[in-house]
Amino acid sequence: MTETSLEIQGLVHAYPDGQQTLRGVCLTLRRGERVALLGPNGAGKTTLALHLNGVLTPSAGTVRVAGLPVLPQHLAEIRRRVGIVFQDPDDQLFMPTVRDDIAFGPANLGLRGQALDRRVSAALSAVGLAGHADRVPHHLSFGQRRRAAVATVLAMEPEILVLDEPSSNLDPASRRELADILDGLDVTVLLITHDLPYALRLCQRSVILSGGVIVADGPTADLLADADLLARHRLELPYGFDVRMLDSRPPGQPPARDPARSSPC
Amino acid sequence: MTGVGYADRLYLPADTAMHRLPGHVKLVAALGFVLAVGCTPREQFWAFGGHAGLLAIAVARARIPITVLLRRLTVELPFLAFAILMPFLASGRRVEVLGVGLSVTGLLDAWNILAKATLGVSTSIVLAATTNLRDLLLGLERLRLPSLLIQIMSFMIRYGDLILAETHRMRIARESRGFVARDVRQVPVLARSVGALFIRVYERGERVHLAMLSRGYTGGMPGLLQTAAVPAQWAGALALPLAAATVAAAAWTRS
Structure with a gap:
C-alpha cells in the first residue's frame, strides 16, 4: 500500500463557457492526514472536490488516489476510494430510508446479503446513528442528516473522505458531535471549508485555494495566525477569535510530524 | 426543515399479519380482488354483499378503525356525484320512485359505479394503511415494474416534502414583501414563482445525480433490501381474491 492517499499535479479546469476555475493545483495528502482546504466563495473548492472522484474531467493535469490515476477506466474503483459528503445532506440522502441510502454505495460495489447489512450497521454506529436505520431521511434533524450523509460514504470504506462545508447550518452541539465523529475516524480527510475555527479544531494542516491555485500550505x-495572508484571500476569523490563545494542536491529532507539502508546480 | 411527511400519512402503523405481508403479495392480492369485483355482474346484488363481507374481514384483520375507513372513503364523493345524475339523465324504461321518474338502466349504472368504486377505493385504503411506501416500492420492484419508473416514484416520495417546503418558503417570501394574490393580475408573479421553483428543483436534481454518481451509480439501482414471501403468506393473502373470484363466478352462473 502506498503512503500517499491523494496526489494532484498541475490540475487545470475550465468550464464549457471558458471560465477557468482551477489554474494548476498541486496537492499531496499522506495516508491518515486530515487537511483543511480553505478558500473564499468561488475559489474552486467544490470544483476541485469533483475532480477527485472523476465527476469532472481536468482540462490538464493529473489526480491519483492511492496511486491509481483518475481515468474513465478506473471510475468504479476511484468512486469507492473517494467518498464525497456534499454540502446539503438532502442531496446525498435520496432513498426512502436511511438504511437504503447507506446500502446504496456498497450495493453498487456488488455487496449483498449479510455483508451489506454489516457494512450498513458499522457505518451507522460510526456516526452515532445506530437504531435510526429504518427512519425516513426527512424525519431526521439536520445534524442527524449530515451525520447520515457521512455514513453513506463511510459504508464504502473510502481511502479518503472529502467533506464539503460539513459545519454549515449546524447548531453548536451538532458541530461538536460531527467533529467528535470525524476525530474518531481512521481515514484520510480533506475538509473543504471557510469555517476557520472548525479547520483548526480538526486539521493540523491546511491549504488555501484562491484564484484557482494553492497559495499557502x-x-x-x-x-490562521497570519492575518495578512487571510485578508489577501478573503478569509476571516470570527470576531473575538484569537488563534494564539489556543493550543495549536487540534485535539485527537498526533503531535506535529512535518506535514507533506504540495509539490511545486 | 423536517417536512410534514405527507407521503406516509396514509400508513397506519400496527403489528398485524396484514402489515407484515411483503408489498408485492399485497399488491397482487389487491389487484386480484379489484378485478374480481369489476367482473361481477351488476344485477347480482347479493354478490357485492359477499365482496363487502370479504373486505370487512380484511379491514378487521388489519385493525383499521371504521371511522378512518369512512373518512378516507370521502375521496370518491366527486365521482359518485356523477353516478347520482345517471338515473335522471339515462334513457330507456323508467320507474317511478317517490313520484320521480328514473331510468332503470341509469339506476343500474349508478349502482354499478357506487358498489364497484366503493369496494375498489376501500381495497386501496386497506393496502395503503397496511403498507408503507418503501414496502410498496419494493413490491413494485419485485413485480418487475421498470426500474426507471420505480426510481421516479422513489424520488417523488423522497423529495415531495422538500419541494412543498420550498413552495411554502417562496410564498412567505412573496407575502413578506406585501404580495397578495387577489385576482388575475397577480398571475404573472405566481407564474414566475413556479418557474423559479422549477429551476430550483431541476438544480437539486443535478446535485442529487452528482451524489449518486459519486457513490457508484451507473444508471441502474442496486435494488432495495428485500424480504421474500413464504408460501403461507401467499396462501393467506390470495385467499381474498380467490374467494372474491368464486363469488364473481357464482354470480355469473346465476345471471
Whole structure:
C-alpha cells in the first residue's frame, strides 16, 4: 500500500463557457492526514472536490488516489476510494430510508446479503446513528442528516473522505458531535471549508485555494495566525477569535510530524 | 426543515399479519380482488354483499378503525356525484320512485359505479394503511415494474416534502414583501414563482445525480433490501381474491 492517499499535479479546469476555475493545483495528502482546504466563495473548492472522484474531467493535469490515476477506466474503483459528503445532506440522502441510502454505495460495489447489512450497521454506529436505520431521511434533524450523509460514504470504506462545508447550518452541539465523529475516524480527510475555527479544531494542516491555485500550505495554526495572508484571500476569523490563545494542536491529532507539502508546480 | 411527511400519512402503523405481508403479495392480492369485483355482474346484488363481507374481514384483520375507513372513503364523493345524475339523465324504461321518474338502466349504472368504486377505493385504503411506501416500492420492484419508473416514484416520495417546503418558503417570501394574490393580475408573479421553483428543483436534481454518481451509480439501482414471501403468506393473502373470484363466478352462473 502506498503512503500517499491523494496526489494532484498541475490540475487545470475550465468550464464549457471558458471560465477557468482551477489554474494548476498541486496537492499531496499522506495516508491518515486530515487537511483543511480553505478558500473564499468561488475559489474552486467544490470544483476541485469533483475532480477527485472523476465527476469532472481536468482540462490538464493529473489526480491519483492511492496511486491509481483518475481515468474513465478506473471510475468504479476511484468512486469507492473517494467518498464525497456534499454540502446539503438532502442531496446525498435520496432513498426512502436511511438504511437504503447507506446500502446504496456498497450495493453498487456488488455487496449483498449479510455483508451489506454489516457494512450498513458499522457505518451507522460510526456516526452515532445506530437504531435510526429504518427512519425516513426527512424525519431526521439536520445534524442527524449530515451525520447520515457521512455514513453513506463511510459504508464504502473510502481511502479518503472529502467533506464539503460539513459545519454549515449546524447548531453548536451538532458541530461538536460531527467533529467528535470525524476525530474518531481512521481515514484520510480533506475538509473543504471557510469555517476557520472548525479547520483548526480538526486539521493540523491546511491549504488555501484562491484564484484557482494553492497559495499557502502549512500548519493550520500558523496560517490562521497570519492575518495578512487571510485578508489577501478573503478569509476571516470570527470576531473575538484569537488563534494564539489556543493550543495549536487540534485535539485527537498526533503531535506535529512535518506535514507533506504540495509539490511545486 | 423536517417536512410534514405527507407521503406516509396514509400508513397506519400496527403489528398485524396484514402489515407484515411483503408489498408485492399485497399488491397482487389487491389487484386480484379489484378485478374480481369489476367482473361481477351488476344485477347480482347479493354478490357485492359477499365482496363487502370479504373486505370487512380484511379491514378487521388489519385493525383499521371504521371511522378512518369512512373518512378516507370521502375521496370518491366527486365521482359518485356523477353516478347520482345517471338515473335522471339515462334513457330507456323508467320507474317511478317517490313520484320521480328514473331510468332503470341509469339506476343500474349508478349502482354499478357506487358498489364497484366503493369496494375498489376501500381495497386501496386497506393496502395503503397496511403498507408503507418503501414496502410498496419494493413490491413494485419485485413485480418487475421498470426500474426507471420505480426510481421516479422513489424520488417523488423522497423529495415531495422538500419541494412543498420550498413552495411554502417562496410564498412567505412573496407575502413578506406585501404580495397578495387577489385576482388575475397577480398571475404573472405566481407564474414566475413556479418557474423559479422549477429551476430550483431541476438544480437539486443535478446535485442529487452528482451524489449518486459519486457513490457508484451507473444508471441502474442496486435494488432495495428485500424480504421474500413464504408460501403461507401467499396462501393467506390470495385467499381474498380467490374467494372474491368464486363469488364473481357464482354470480355469473346465476345471471
